Amino acid sequence: MDFATNYFIMDRINIVHVLREQQTLGAHTDIIVFEPQVVTTFRWTHPGARPMGNSTPASIQCPECCCLRSTSPKSKETDSSVLQCSECRWNKTYKLPEGFSWCHGENPNNGLERGAWTKRVEKIVAEESGMSDGKMEVS
Numbered sequence: 734m735d736f737a738t739n740y741f742i743m744d745r746i747n748i749v750h751v752l753r754e755q756q757t758l759g760a761h762t763d764i765i766v767f768e769p770q771v772v773t774t775f776r777w778t779h780p781g782a783r784p785m786g787n788s789t790p791a792s793i794q795c796p797e798c799c800c801l802r803s804t805s806p807k808s809k810e811t812d813s814s815v816l817q818c819s820e821c822r823w824n825k826t827y828k829l830p831e832g833f834s835w836c837h838g839e840n841p842n843n844g845l846e847r848g849a850w851t852k853r854v855e856k857i858v859a860e861e862s863g864m865s866d867g868k869m870e871v872s
Contacts (some may be wrong), residue, residue: 748775749836752850760848772855776833779848780806784814784827786851791816797823 748766752775758764760782764775776786783792784806790796795803798821807824808815817824833851 749850749852752777752836770857770859772857774853774855775836776830776851776853777848778814778829778851780808780814781816783848784816785829786833787827787830789816789825789827791825795821795823797821 748764752764758777760777760779763777766773766775777783778786781792781804783789791804794801795818798818800818800820803818803820804816804823805819806814807817808826812829814827815824816827829851830853832853832855834853836850836852
């Protein structure tokens, strides 16, 4: 519980600026901001550790030859990232998850060692019939 309490931020006007310095937190979890009728999910990305925001064991061990720390990013694209093994040449392309866009207009393949953040905004649309079983709509 202490970990969550240490990173609880309330009423921050623009959390994107705070997140730029929080890559250590982003390496472990997504950040979710709850506002009235809007839920925003922030996801940290890094070309080798979390390609396009996707968690992958391949950043530590090649799934094909099982060599440790043999995979590295091999792509400079803005919409995809490729991990490739230096031992067996296994590779996999990762795409940005659906609904996510770049914060600050940057991407993790731009040479930043600290990675970059993406976000997905979901609007909660309450039905007008009595009880509100809110539906979420990605925008």
